[in-house]
Amino acid sequence: MEGRKERSACREFEALLEDSLAGQLGGAEGERLSAHLSSCAACRQALEEARLGGQVVRLLRQPTEDLGAVFTRRVMAGIRDEEARRGRTWDFWRPIEVLALRFSLTAALALALLCGYGVIHSRFSAPAEVEIAGQPEIRELFPEPAHQPITNDQILLSIADRSHGK
Amino acid sequence: MADVPEHGAVQRPLAQAPARPPRQAEDERALVRRAQQGDAGAFEELVSRHQQRVLAVVGGTLRRREDVEDIAQQVFVKAYFSIKRFDMRSAFSTWLYKIAVNECWDYLRKKRVRPLLYEADLSEDQVRQLDAFVNTGRAPADASRRAELGEMVEQLLSQLSDEDRQILLLKEVEGFSVQEISDMLDLNVNTVKVRMFRARARLMRTYRQRFGETRRKRAAGKRG
Numbered sequence: 186m187e188g189r190k191e192r193s194a195c196r197e198f199e200a201l202l203e204d205s206l207a208g209q210l211g212g213a214e215g216e217r218l219s220a221h222l223s224s225c226a227a228c229r230q231a232l233e234e235a236r237l238g239g240q241v242v243r244l245l246r247q248p249t250e251d252l253g254a255v256f257t258r259r260v261m262a263g264i265r266d267e268e269a270r271r272g273r274t275w276d277f278w279r280p281i282e283v284l285a286l287r288f289s290l291t292a293a294l295a296l297a298l299l300c301g302y303g304v305i306h307s308r309f310s311a312p313a314e315v316e317i318a319g320q321p322e323i324r325e326l327f328p329e330p331a332h333q334p335i336t337n338d339q340i341l342l343s344i345a346d347r348s349h350g351k
Numbered sequence: 352m353a354d355v356p357e358h359g360a361v362q363r364p365l366a367q368a369p370a371r372p373p374r375q376a377e378d379e380r381a382l383v384r385r386a387q388q389g390d391a392g393a394f395e396e397l398v399s400r401h402q403q404r405v406l407a408v409v410g411g412t413l414r415r416r417e418d419v420e421d422i423a424q425q426v427f428v429k430a431y432f433s434i435k436r437f438d439m440r441s442a443f444s445t446w447l448y449k450i451a452v453n454e455c456w457d458y459l460r461k462k463r464v465r466p467l468l469y470e471a472d473l474s475e476d477q478v479r480q481l482d483a484f485v486n487t488g489r490a491p492a493d494a495s496r497r498a499e500l501g502e503m504v505e506q507l508l509s510q511l512s513d514e515d516r517q518i519l520l521l522k523e524v525e526g527f528s529v530q531e532i533s534d535m536l537d538l539n540v541n542t543v544k545v546r547m548f549r550a551r552a553r554l555m556r557t558y559r560q561r562f563g564e565t566r567r568k569r570a571a572g573k574r575g
Binding site for chain 2: 238267
């Protein structure tokens, strides 16, 4: 055993070797593995090592202690505790949540009333004349353009006005 | 002398559940539906049916007896509060075992420990015992000797990766099938087989290395 040279199994046969260990290999696959094992020392050795490895691990098997109804009751008590804990958390937040709900409802109502008032007021009051502050100054700065001369006489008159203006 | 059962012809541990007949599966689905509607009695029945297997999954991952029951209880509490989200596309047991596996890894992450970690080397006597067991396949009938051997095996197992050790323990100790393990861990069936096969080989390699080291030390001690 000591000083044994470790060789790995052929990769493509590893899953089949595992099946063979579990006694789940038969038919064509079983024959294919048998043929391979007869010619591959590495796989034979790996199979033996795996068999021993399984045997060693199975040493840890112990009859499972059946906790039965005791454990079931413990689990259900744990669930009830968790429900109560979650309930307590909800109880802490509940007044704040109710307050927030009331506040948001009041705000929504106030907004609706303001909107209603605005709509009613705009319907029943006359449209206001739009007055531009400082209208005379604006007219001075931006005089309305003179009427475009249409007839020949008007053209001549406008030229005369301009030259007179100079 | 108690024989350790061979692979393939093993006696099933208590946790191993036989394949369920369709009627029982339908009955379970009905229980799940009732539990989803808030029937605590139905959930209690589900707990009672699955507790051994959940304890086995948790035990196979944590290997710490003192934590196993607490974590298994947390698994069921978590399942109770999220059962409405279970869509019945898989078996209830598969869903439950996945919760158990995740809960175990969460616990280990929080605690920042490996399931079991041994640093001490094997003593000469321990190696002799283990060697005798490997060569003959016979475990000592004496419970304390057997427990000591078990500790050595745990020591060897601690050299494997967490996931490989978990796969090996779920299969060989807790009696889960390859299909169940692949469902639980979301791994391909072939991947589970290959990893299991390699993990066993690695275990034996570790054993031989340690065995060799102890033999060498022993020889050196005699010479000295």
